[in-house]
Amino acid sequence: MVYSIGEVAAKFNLSVSQLRYYDQIGLFPDIQRDHAGHRQFDDHDVDLVAQIVSLKRANVSLPAITDFLRLYQAGTATLPQRAEILDDQAASLQEQMDRLKETQVYVQFKQWDYDQALATGRDIAVVPADHETFEADFMATLEASADTDGQAAFRRLQARYPAGLCVVPFSEVVAP
Structure with a gap:
């Protein structure tokens, strides 16, 4: 055709x-x-x-x-080179997807943070004294939703920012 x-x-x-x-x-x-x-x-x-x-x-x-x-x-003699190119690109895409998932989970956490502030009447500028408990509560919501990718991304964020996600500027999370 x-x-x-x-x-x-x-x-x-x-x-x-x-x-x-x-x-x-x-x-x-x-x-x-x-x-x-x-x-x-x-x-x-x-x-x-x-x-x-x-x-x-x-x-x-x-x-x-x-x-x-x-x-x-x-032709077929170049299959190994083409496979290597695609393998490299697949790895790069996975890294991008992981970064996007972390960014998505951070935004979801901040939305949850705002929802909590609205529900309790607390000022969102005040970092909870026990951010581990606050973050554990958010993790419980991720677990309840069965979002295993979100849970893994949240754990990566927590490991990267041990002082707590409440105080992490968004620009740090989205930086490559």
């Missing part, structure tokens, strides 16, 4: 100019053109676009995508 650049752009929520740029930098080396010079994407080209989109979502740079696709086109 043959697809126009507009059809492919719509399928992947890309702009036509993005696809043209990808073609200009060599990501579609075998793209066919009609008699008027318009790009004609076949199923293989659409699969390439899907790979590019997935790699871009994984924060892979265009030069790295270009290198990866060159390895792909070189």
